């Protein structure tokens with residue numbers, strides 16, 4: 001899949017070029033949370049779908065919102081529209097999103113809770129998500145990459161322990177104590193995440209990103225054991241079954257430890273948080289990031305200036321332009337467009 005060619009160009013365009021260390025014809029660019037409530041066309045589809053969860057499992061509508069940002073902007077990649085909490089949901093935990101309050105998820109706080117979960121393979125949820133991947137791939141232009149994703153085990157576990165968004169203190173406590181149920185939960189999430197990413201790749205995702213948004217909670221042995229080792233096992237497990245599948249690791253907030261994330265075998269790029277300059281780390285893989293999403297709230301002039309400063313730090317051969325975290329609610333779509341145009345013009 002990743003090497004098939006059409007029109008003389010490799011499938012997947014500039015994004016896959018940078019991930020696979022080929023020379024891209026332009027700086028690849030996409031935005032975390034590029035589909036979402038800041039776009040009026042997203043809000044319209046979301047209303048038709050009913051709830052956010054209904055939208056995630058409606059392949060026609062999920063595929064539509066996956067593609068919407070590429071209709072508006074000259075981007076290089078679409079990211080599958082789903083959520084990191086699809087994994088625990090597909091394992092049997094109830095999930096809903098309360099308006100304005102974020103996710104409400106069933107909890108896992110013991111070995112009994114963990115053992116009650118089912119494997120996600122073959123679940124309704126995963127079948128629907130994979131159908132979204134197939135539909136989206138079949139309607140995307142050949143030079144646009146389709147990115148699949150899952151959450152990092154630490155981040156997903158933190159939601160499972162708390163039953164939703166939290167300060168992650170209960171998960172941290174379990175990590176410090178190495179509670180056997182928590183260690184087993186992380187191991188289980190490694191296994192299920194491998195299955196989930198392999199299913200997405202087989203359905204047509206050409207690269208995958210692991211979102212460990214709360215990785216910066218941990219340091220030292222805990223960072224190694226609950227963030228870096230599990231991610232490393234996922235990368236190895238996925239690439240054993242889908243050889244050469246490019247992987248982007250977004251372990252947000254780990255600062256100088258990004259060097260360790262970049263050195264994990266099989267990793268093709270790391271996503272870097274806004275707080276760390278792209279010229280402050282010396283690694284052998286591509287860097288993705290890291291415009292501050294807050295800069296997009298500051299108007300077109302500021303956003304353009306900051307975006308060009310990010311690009312000035314790194315050549316396009318090693319860079320995937322993105323934000324340091326997701327687009328914020330309240331972002332003006334015109335400002336996103338101004339950033340895309342500025343990055344494109346700077347290379348002309």
Ligand code: 1CP
Nearest residue numbers: 032033034035036037052081082083084102165211213326
């Ligand atoms: O319709 C809506 O308004 C719901 C808002 C929304 C959206 C658009 C949520 C709720 N999730 C998503 C989609 C989503 N989530 C995508 C796909 C589309 C894209 O990027 O364009 C992805 C990759 C995610 C990943 C995700 N979900 C993360 C990791 C990335 C990050 O932002 O740190 C996390 C932590 C979640 C959990 C989540 N999903 C949604 C909410 C409100 C939350 C909780 C966030 C928190 O605890 O702060």
